[in-house]
Structures are given as C-alpha cells and as structure tokens.
Amino acid sequence: MIKTNICDLLGIEYPIFQGAMAWISDAELAAAVSEGGGLGIIAAGHAPGEYVREQIHKARTLTNKPFGVNIMLLSPHAEAVAQVLAEEEVAAIITGAGNPAKYMKSWQHSKVIPVVPSTALAKMMARSGASAVIVEGSESGGHIGELATMPLVPQVCDVVDIPVVAAGGIGDGRGIMAAFMLGATGVQVGTRFILAKECNAHQHYKNLVLKAKDIDTIATGKRLGHPVRALKNPFLREFSGKEYDSSISNEELEKFGEGALKLAAIDGDLANGCFMAGQISGMFHKEQTAREIIVEMFAQAEEVIKQWQKI
Numbered sequence: 381m382i383k384t385n386i387c388d389l390l391g392i393e394y395p396i397f398q399g400a401m402a403w404i405s406d407a408e409l410a411a412a413v414s415e416g417g418g419l420g421i422i423a424a425g426h427a428p429g430e431y432v433r434e435q436i437h438k439a440r441t442l443t444n445k446p447f448g449v450n451i452m453l454l455s456p457h458a459e460a461v462a463q464v465l466a467e468e469e470v471a472a473i474i475t476g477a478g479n480p481a482k483y484m485k486s487w488q489h490s491k492v493i494p495v496v497p498s499t500a501l502a503k504m505m506a507r508s509g510a511s512a513v514i515v516e517g518s519e520s521g522g523h524i525g526e527l528a529t530m531p532l533v534p535q536v537c538d539v540v541d542i543p544v545v546a547a548g549g550i551g552d553g554r555g556i557m558a559a560f561m562l563g564a565t566g567v568q569v570g571t572r573f574i575l576a577k578e579c580n581a582h583q584h585y586k587n588l589v590l591k592a593k594d595i596d597t598i599a600t601g602k603r604l605g606h607p608v609r610a611l612k613n614p615f616l617r618e619f620s621g622k623e624y625d626s627s628i629s630n631e632e633l634e635k636f637g638e639g640a641l642k643l644a645a646i647d648g649d650l651a652n653g654c655f656m657a658g659q660i661s662g663m664f665h666k667e668q669t670a671r672e673i674i675v676e677m678f679a680q681a682e683e684v685i686k687q688w689q690k691i
C-alpha cells in the first residue's frame with residue numbers, strides 16, 4: 381500500500397487528487413473521488429460564490445470524507461468565492477491561475493494548496509503558509525504554465541520543504557512512480573477522471589478523450605497571456621488561425637473563446653466547444669468508476685516498483 385505524507389496531511393487513503401476542471405468537477409465527481417480514497421476537488425471555475433457554496437453543501441451530503449475546492453483566481457467572482465471558502469472551512473483549498481497570498485490569512489481553517497507553475501511562486505507559497513504545493517506541468521489540460529512536469533517537479537522539490545504534488549501528464553501507475561522519483565509525494569490527475577462514471581461531463585466530451593491520439597491536443601491563447609491546452613476540433617482550429625491573424629484584436633480573440641468550455645462540457649458541442657484535456661488523453665480507452673481508476677492506478681504503481689526491483 382503506497383502511503384505518503386499527503387495521506388497524513390489530508391486524512392486520505394491514496395495520495396491522489398482529482399484535478400479541478402471547470403464545468404466538469406462538480407460535487408458528484410468530487411464526492412465520488414473522495415469516497416474512492418483520493419481527494420475530490422470541486423472546481424469553482426468562473427461560477428459565482430453561491431454556486432460554490434451549494435456544491436460544497438451537496439458534496440457534504442454525499443460523503444463524510446475530506447474534499448477540496450479549487451478557486452480559479454482569474455475568475456471575476458474570485459473575491460466572492462474566496463469569502464465562501466473562508467466561511468465554509470473546507471478541508472482543502474486549491475488555488476489556480478494566480479497568486480493567492482492575499483487570501484491565505486482568511487483561509488486559516490483549511491489546508492491551502494496552491495497550483496504553482498514556477499520555483500519562485502512555490503517558494504513564496506511555502507513562506508506564506510501553504511500546506512503543500514501542486515506543481516503543474518504544461519502537459520496538463522486547461523490553463524498551463526511554461527514548464528513541463530519533468531523539469532518543474534524536481535526543481536520545486538529542491539527549493540521547498542512542504543510536500544509537492546505533481547500534475548500534468550499523469551494517468552497511470554507509471555506516471556505516479558515517475559512523479560515520486562522526481563520527489564513528489566502525491567499526484568493530481570484531471571483528464572482520466574473525465575472518464576469516471578460519476579463524472580457529469582457530456583458524453584461527447586468523454587468520447588473525444590476516449591478516441592484521442594497522443595498528438596491530438598494543442599495549446600492556444602499564448603497571445604492572450606493564458607495559454608490553454610485542449611483537444612483539436614473545428615473551434616480550436618479557428619481559434620488557432622485567429623491567434624496568428626494580426627488584424628484580430630486581443631479583445632475579439634478573447635470574445636471568440638468565451639463560453640466555449642461550457643459548450644463542450646454541458647452541451648457537448650463538438651464544433652464550437654473547447655474540450656480542455658491533457659497530453660495524456662491518448663492513453664485512456666475505457667470508462668470506470670472513480671474508485672476503480674484510483675485502485676487500478678495504485679495497483680499498477682506497486683507492480684512498477686516490483687518490476688523495477690527485478691532489473
């Protein structure tokens with residue numbers, strides 16, 4: 381049984397977090413992952429504070445196990461969501477897409493675990509009282525930083541003494557052990573949990589992940605300062621074309637992308653949706669329950685250790 385300091389920190393069975401995915405990671409998915417032995421995480425995304433509060437209350441009816449909430453700091457509702465999180469005293473607050481330093485004091489009743497794309501932010505978060513950091517490489521789906529998981533994880537491990545959770549490109553037991561070899565003591569997995577039976581993402585979204593090949597994601601939006609990785613489709617090809625067209629302003633480009641994630645996750649709109657997913661998409665070929673995903677990943681990790689010891 382693989383146990384690490386991440387299990388002790390949060391009172392969970394397996395050192396795995398379900399990555400927060402806006403419009404996808406609702407109370408039902410988060411509760412299923414927590415019931416399955418990992419840390420389920422509700423994604424606030426661009427939603428208002430009261431939606432987040434409802435989801436927290438719903439998750440509490442579905443599980444007694446700890447779960448987290450991710451606050452997306454680029455959201456126009458970030459202030460209100462931060463306030464709800466302070467009031468609700470959830471087990472873990474995960475932050476993404478920015479620096480949460482100004483909220484840390486008000487969240488003192490929760491374990492605060494920021495996503496960091498660099499050693500500089502990791503050091504700052506450790507000094508500000510973070511309980512751990514999630515180091516997310518650019519293999520991830522959604523909003524990404526510059527560096528990939530392989531170079532980023534060990535460099536962060538070298539400069540902080542709080543636990544490090546690796547994210548980006550991890551989808552099976554080999555990925556877990558690779559992350560641990562780099563110094564992480566936990567992993568965060570997003571894309572594979574889209575295929576969880578308890579995940580409410582539209583079936584078209586799941587089917588796109590199921591049939592994706594290794595080369596089927598691209599990162600767009602660099603020009604806007606927030607690159608996003610998603611599966612290739614007509615929307616993404618058009619966005620990509622507009623990105624290199626200097627006659628189109630940033631505002632127009634931003635406007636074109638608005639609402640596309642909801643169209644993907646809720647409406648399953650294959651032509652106009654933005655189907656965010658990681659580079660590991662090509663590895664997944666089946667739908668399973670959240671518990672099955674977690675148990676299978678860690679059984680494989682144990683097998684990887686055994687095989688490696690034989691070499």
Ligand code: TUI
Pocket residue numbers: 402425452454475476477478479495496497501516521522523524525606608656
């Ligand atoms: O946040 C994510 N992934 C996301 S958020 C999202 S919703 C969205 N929709 C439209 C545009 C942009 C986002 C979809 N996927 N992952 C965590 C993450 N955090 N990745 C990168 C960062 C990050 C970047 C800069 C964290 C901190 C940071 O700090 C900058 C600073 O202020 O120091």
